[in-house]
Amino acid sequence: MKKSYAVKIKDLEKSKVFGLKITYFIGVILGILVLATVFVTIETSAAGAELAVLEKEEALLSKERVELKSKIVQSTSLSKISEAAKDLDLKKTSKIIYITEEEIVAKLP
């Protein structure tokens, strides 16, 4: 049975609409992909910049750690402490007298 002219027009419009939908769909997908690419690029650039900042901070902290360690190393030097003690006029015991425990005798009257 042959389709009427009106039905044919309707089918044609339907296929046109479908074609448009596909185009829109592909367009949206492409758009999402483009946006995603831009987003990821921005994100990675930002992360790269953040990494650079963190690395700088790490280098700075490392430097500070080295300086602090150097200070601790010097301040725990027994030779320097001895010199400081000498400057304060502290002296080593020259003679040691050991005392024995006193024995208690005739404690009670």
Next chain:
Amino acid sequence: MQTRIQIIGLGFLLVFLAIGVRLFYWQIVRGKELSSQAKVQYESGETISAPRGNILASDSTWLVASGEAWLLFAYLPDIDDPPKEIADKLAPFFVVREDEESDSEYREKLLNEVDRLYSLLKKDEVVWVALKRKLLPETKKNIEALSISGIGFEPGERRVYPEASSAAHLLGFVGKNKEGEDTGYFGLEGFYDLSLSGKPGFLKRESDAKGTPILFGGSYEISAVGGTDLKTYIDKSIQLTIEEQLVDGIEKYGAKEGSVVVMNPKNGAILGMASYPSYDPEQYSEYGDEYFKNPVVSSSFEPGSVFKVLVMSAALDADVVEPDTRCEICEGPLRVDKYIIRTWNNEYRPDSTMLDVIVNSDNVGMVYVGQTLGADKLYDYLDNFGIGKLTGVDLQGEATPRLRPKDKWSIVDVSTASFGQGIAVTPIQMIKAVSAIANKGVLVTPQVVDSLQGRGWAEDIKPEFGERVISEETAKVMTSMMVEAAKNGEAKWTHLRGFKVAGKTGTAQIPVAGNYDSEKTIASFIGFAPADDPEFLMLVTLRESESSPWASETAAPLWYSIANELFLYFGIQPEN
């Protein structure tokens, strides 16, 4: 119109052809070269430094630390100022004025440094030249303040010695090997060089013009592994005490050299080790090679009477004598082959017991002991005590004199070895051997490092006990004989009353060209305290003392002077 279109078309064709040719030239002909040039711009590669491990004392404070240092370099194409001017500006930073130095001496040093820098800055064949290594951060800051163009810095590392030249022989130093790399030499630095050396890493990645990393780009990283820290048994208080006392003692007795070793005989832990003359490990290049050898582990000496305790221990353990056994040949000088053997003071005590022989340090009595023991047994015991063998101490440069082969011992060799002549030992061998007496008959290996410490891990180095050399009973008897020797021997005047010290003096003549020097001696004193439960075993040696050749007047008082401080430090109380 048609012609115009054709001309424009031809023009376009030529332009496209020219662009194609140019692109072919850039992409194909010079592609590789330009690609590598571009890589240099966006790819950065840097070495990640691995610091050398620290050397720590027993209280975990630093004996040697890894510190910040800088290499000063000049990039010659960027230099604007005249080289002479730069050399004049930099030289004063590198020349240290010594206290005793005169103006003219200092000026000469300064001019030499200016010449050195000038010659480096005038080099034609290079673009980069190292001007000075191991610069301190303060010096770097001062040089940076001068803002000299073409001068730059590279990070480096240096060894920091918070206790200055203390324990220099024990620690060793870090120098450069043939490849110009930092390498440990002598002592702990040499022995543990592999553990102390870190393994540098490498980082290669792409970055933009500002230096920000491009995370999409390729990256390649090898992590750096820092060097391992060494935690030693060295007690800084003991180390500084023995060094101070040794220098005082050397001055007081006019000795040429001297050494002191303090060890815990129960586990072999070296608590302190000092030798003089010494050197500054930070300025090692200013000293001759002869300063670097640690006499405690590298130099041998004829021990003299301190050796008698080993021979007597052997004889007691072999049951050939007892403390009250009487000497049958002690009535006068003794002829052995073509040699006459005398006592140190030429006094003779017939019927001396073995205890008397040790207390009076009787050479003739010891010949009796040695001959009674016999060459084979004497050799076996000495071998078991570790004489003629490396002790296994964890210090680079240990050497050992050889013990005469077993079948080559003549009667003269047995006789002289019995009182410590004609045989050589190193101080560390002597300490190890006597540790067997202090440690109930069991040998213990001297050990400097207690543990290896990395990031988040630690490996304990366990004490190494050797075989039993003498029975526990023999060790006890020998200890009591040494207590008597310390209390009533020739060094009794210096004995600290109330303290139970087991000790023995030793005065040995120095062999020179096959004979003994009649005046030069090596004086020593070895002892441990408290005798029953020793906290420390100490050996003091002094070479060629001018004040007296006798150990009882030099090494013994020095030993007691140090012991006096150690008693206080360890909290050892007198007995009564």
